[in-house]
Amino acid sequence: MSGIPVGQVRPSQLLWTYGPGALVDLPNLSVITMGLDRWDTDRCPPVEEARLLAAVRRILGHQVERLRMPPFLREEGVSPFSAEGRIGVPVRPFPRWLRCVRCGLLAEYDSGLFEIKANPYRPDQTHFVHANCEKGGKSDAVPARFLLACRNGHLDDFPWRWFVHGGPSECKGPLRFFERGASLQTENLWVTCDGCDAARSLVHAFGKEGQDNLPACRGRNPHLDIYDDSCEELARAVLLGATNSWFPITLSVLAIPMEGDQLSQLVADGWKYFEKVKSVEAVEIVVDTLAASGSLPGIDRYDPRDIWKAIEEKRAGKTGTTTVSEGDIKRPEWDVLASPNPPSDWPHFMSEKTEIPSAFAGLIDDVLLLKRLREVNALVGYTRVEAPEEATDPDERPPMADLCRSKPEWVPATEVHGEGIFIRFREDAVRAWESQQVVLDRDRMLLAGHRGWRNARGLSPDQGYPGIRYAMLHTFAHLLVRELALECGYNAASIRERIYASADPASPMAGVLLYTAAADSDGTLGGLVELGKPENLGSLIEQALVRAGVCSSDPLCSEHDPAADRSLHAASCHACAFVAETSCERGNRYLDRALLVGTFDCKDAAFFPLQGERDG
Structure with missing residues (x-):
């Protein structure tokens, strides 16, 4: 399929959804994105961001020289036969096994039984056909929607012959895939062998039974065309298009004056x-x-x-x-955002201080309107089966798979522009709140849930806990994002958060940044900055707190104990505090609205006093 266009994706999707090693489930076929060593770097413009490059080098090594944007077409309507029209990333059909939609024949795409029908003017219509279908003529062939994956990042074709014969077999008869029954549940999906009449249901490929019916992992990396020497992880069946087949590991920074x-x-x-x-x-x-x-x-x-x-x-x-540290990414950002005189007119950073909402003058120290900002993201690896953990120690996350055969000299990156609101809380108010006994009790409850959650996953229970200060700021950010979406018409998924929380006495941090950084125009025309002005921000915070006082899932929500079910949130759920996971930096974890307002179960741990007390 060399040189045949098969579809289009947005450049940002090559970072978050369809990066190297990921499957792209197109309308008529499925392909895998090849490794970075096969990308044309001449078509990948460089992105300059020293702090992000330093953070990438800390993980991947100092041989990384550049951050580069994925290739993209700069103009619409370019001839597909021109050099410009062939710009893209290399892909390969995967899985290799195809199924005829008429006769059910199951075979590899390079077995000679299938033909590729390319459409240069409509790449999305490129597809395979079964050239000599026994039911007459040519019929469409679609990918077999089962694969093998393991926690080490390996991906392989489903072992159809092994599975239907119950192990190694000399039988080379044609295989067929068909449905038996009205529903498409796995027990109604069957594969048969015409040579020996063997048959088996796909229900035996999943769960504990699948451990006995599937072979060991072969250590395959199809996007790199290599096999690892050995892999002791359990290979498990996954569906084509399943979200657990590829989890990106990314780093992001805000471009600040350095x-x-x-x-x-x-x-x-x-x-x-x-x-x-x-x-x-x-x-x-x-x-x-x-x-x-x-x-x-x-x-x-x-x-x-x-x-x-x-x-x-x-x-x-x-x-x-300024010397760039390879460790902390947020600390330099905090130093700029919390500065008494933040930069007001820089190329990618334009800010303006505004007044604090009078109702919250005793709790909020500063509000900064960011009229212009730039966020840069970089892809450093990915995992399969299990999502990467938020722990700072890379050794505790699932093994990170490689983006190319050798150590990468560059990694894909994207930059997006937007605007935002930065809210800095009074350090003395936060410290006084943290010292209350009822807050310390909520802290112990969240910590117990954190330890149970990490124990259940074989991780060190004493690491990775962000602290009660972070939980309070994180919940505040979620409530305000939801209020912006409800009252002001913003798409909640277009607003992101950045939490700055540290109880270190030498250099404490207590602030949140809500910003728009999306490829489209939602929230990039000054609307978010307008909402940060005191006459608007004060009422938005007030409404968010009032709305958080009662959840439609109460009393179950307010009485939730993370220690009981080893979860990472207390009084919070989809009805009151959760937001889109693309907006949240912690995947809707470490949330508790009882830290902000009184709930049915806890009324004394709130950082914000009752409205009457504030008015008084």
Whole structure:
């Protein structure tokens, strides 16, 4: 299938859904995205973000030189036969086994029994056909929707011959797949062998019974065309399109000013444009192009000779760049957001301080409106079967599978622009609240659930707990996101959160950032900033707290004890505090609305006093 287009996905989906090693379930066939070593890097524009690159190197090694955007078509209506029209990422049909929709024949796509029918003008209609179907003519062939996967990140074809014969067999008869019964439950799905009349239901491939009916994992990495030497993990059957077949491991940072002056920051942000510039005259050409396209706002305000000097200083390593730590990602962001004089007009960071809602002056220390911000995300690996844990120790998450055969020299990244609201809480108010006995009791309850949850998964129970401060700030962010979606018409999935929580006496943090950072225009035209003004923000917080006081699932929700069922949330559920998991940085974990408002079960642990007390 070399050079045949088979479909389209958005560039951001190659980070979050269809990255290397992931299956793309298209309307008429299924393909797997190949490793990074097969991508054309000339079609992958670089992304400059020093802090994110440092964090990626900490995980993958210092050989990583670049962050690059996935390739994408810049224009619509390009001829599919031109070089521009063939831009994309390499894929391969997977699983290899196809099923004829008429006669049920089950065979590999390269067995000579199937033909590919390409449609360059409608790639989504590219499909396989069974050339000589015994029921007459040509009929469509679709992927067999069963696979094998293991916790080590391996993926393999379902062992159809092994399964139907109950183990190794010399029989080479044709296999057929058919449904028996009205429903499509696994007990009604059968595979048979025409050579020896063997037959078996797919119900025997799942659960504990599947452990005895499936072979050991072969260590296959189909996107890399290699097999690992050995794999002792249990291979289990999964369905094509199942969400547990590929979980991305990503890192994200906010682009914040890291240079000593604005021109140096502009040159650093636009280094992909200036990297190969050789003279002042070339700088003039680049600046004119950037000004016309709006790709680097503000660069046209500077003299080309000053820009050339900044370029030479960056090449010589003489710029005032702040040293980037490979550890903490959020700390530098907090330092900028909580600064007494935050940057107000930088290329990718424009902020404005605003007044605090008067009703919350004793609890909120600062509100910052971010009129312009940029978020950069990078893909560093993926897992299968089990999602990666939020633990800071990579050794405690499921084994991370590789994106390419050797150590990667670059990783896929995306950048999105948006706006946001940063709310910083008063440190003295937070510390006074944390010291209350009833809050310490809620802390112990959440910690007990945390330990039980990690014990059940074979993880260290004493690591990874973010603390009661984080749970309170996290819940506040969720309540405000839901209120924005309910009252102001925003799509809740288009608003993301970033929680800054640390009880370290030397450098405490207590704040939340709610921001829009999506590829579409939802929430990027100034609407979120407008809602952050005191006359709007105060009423939104008030409504969020009132709405959180009673949940439609009470009293079950308010009485929920995480220690009893080893869960990671207390008084919270889909009806009151959960948001879309794409918006939440913790997967709807470590939430408890009793930390913010009084509930039926707990009325004294609330950080926010009753409305009458605030008014008084």
